[in-house]
Amino acid sequence: MRGDSAIGCRAQVYWEGEEEWFEGVVDAYDRERGYYVKYDDGEEQWELDAGEHAMKFLSEDKVVNEAREEEADVNNDGDPENYDQEEYESDHDDVAGEDERNASSEHTSPTPEQEEVEALAVSSASAKPDHAPSTPKRPQRSVKPAAAFMRNSAAFFRDEETLREMQQGLRHEKKTLTHQVHTLTLQLSEREQLSVALKAELQQLKTSATLASVMLQHKTTPGISKGPTKPKTMAQWSERVFDKKLKNQRLAEELLMLKTTVQDKQIAVQRKQQQQDEANAKLARVPRRHLCTLVDLQVEIARLLEEKQITAERYKEELRQWELKIDCEQARAAPLETRLASLQQELRHIGSSYSCIPNTHSTGSIGTHR
Numbered sequence: 001m002r003g004d005s006a007i008g009c010r011a012q013v014y015w016e017g018e019e020e021w022f023e024g025v026v027d028a029y030d031r032e033r034g035y036y037v038k039y040d041d042g043e044e045q046w047e048l049d050a051g052e053h054a055m056k057f058l059s060e061d062k063v064v065n066e067a068r069e070e071e072a073d074v075n076n077d078g079d080p081e082n083y084d085q086e087e088y089e090s091d092h093d094d095v096a097g098e099d100e101r102n103a104s105s106e107h108t109s110p111t112p113e114q115e116e117v118e119a120l121a122v123s124s125a126s127a128k129p130d131h132a133p134s135t136p137k138r139p140q141r142s143v144k145p146a147a148a149f150m151r152n153s154a155a156f157f158r159d160e161e162t163l164r165e166m167q168q169g170l171r172h173e174k175k176t177l178t179h180q181v182h183t184l185t186l187q188l189s190e191r192e193q194l195s196v197a198l199k200a201e202l203q204q205l206k207t208s209a210t211l212a213s214v215m216l217q218h219k220t221t222p223g224i225s226k227g228p229t230k231p232k233t234m235a236q237w238s239e240r241v242f243d244k245k246l247k248n249q250r251l252a253e254e255l256l257m258l259k260t261t262v263q264d265k266q267i268a269v270q271r272k273q274q275q276q277d278e279a280n281a282k283l284a285r286v287p288r289r290h291l292c293t294l295v296d297l298q299v300e301i302a303r304l305l306e307e308k309q310i311t312a313e314r315y316k317e318e319l320r321q322w323e324l325k326i327d328c329e330q331a332r333a334a335p336l337e338t339r340l341a342s343l344q345q346e347l348r349h350i351g352s353s354y355s356c357i358p359n360t361h362s363t364g365s366i367g368t369h370r
Contacts, residue, residue: 004029010058013037013047021056170290177283184276191269198265202258209251 007029012021024039034048035055047055231237283291292300 006035006057011035011037012056012058013039014054023058026057167290170286174283174286174290177279177286181276181279181283184272184279188269188272188276191265191272195262195265195269198258198262202262205254205258 006026009026010023011026012023014021022039022041024037024043026035027038027044028036030036030046033046035046036044037047038044231240
């Protein structure tokens, strides 16, 4: 089945980018552009007839059945009995709701809050339309994720040159993303090490503060065997309390600074983690066939270096051969140049000898010749 006879028939088209068959209906045919196919997912475009391996024509029964189903759905949508029944039910529900609200308002005295709630309920009920007939919807066909992506994505082209340019762009982006991921990983490791060091330092400061407080509590003075000296007067008690308050305030400020530093470091670590997640997401969108490992890059670099060395050696050998050829040509040209100089000298000698011949002799010879 080819040409105009395929109009109205279902066909399967093979998409090379998705490696999958997609069904549709042939709507028109052109000898130059091919078949105009309307796909089941809503896409419409021209497809070239490249043989059975690219397009398969199906029977015409499926199209007829689908047309019958659409007519049946239209008839069901236009049924007036369903519409009248649903309209009656919605009106009956509205009347029943108003009766219930009136009964509740008569038995109970509404508070301001209840009045606001009832006003909102009445406004929402009045905002809804009285006539809301529910029409039976036709079950839609599930669109394949791959097909939907292929139809809606602007990155799918059938031009080989465009695909090659996109591949080069993706490779460049992959290299950039890989470098960014490596840099972010290094920065994250540095931040983690700094965070661990700060946590250790904070723990050490806490331990030192605890030990200092314990030592102050058990500190002894000369002349007393155990226990700190107790103040005897009210002024001494006030002085000790004031010193303790100052010390506690200083320790609290130091602890607040340390907490602020730790919080800043945690925020920086979270920011770096978010950047790493974004870079990983971008890297995940790159096709798997374009991904390569560090070993592959090192092998490619080694191969290119080897090829560069071989090419340089070949050019050096060719340059040496050309230098030898130039030397040979110069050796051959030296006697020729000597011969040319001698011929030019002889030519100048002959020219000077001709110029010494008298003019009369030339005139007489001309007359005799006549």
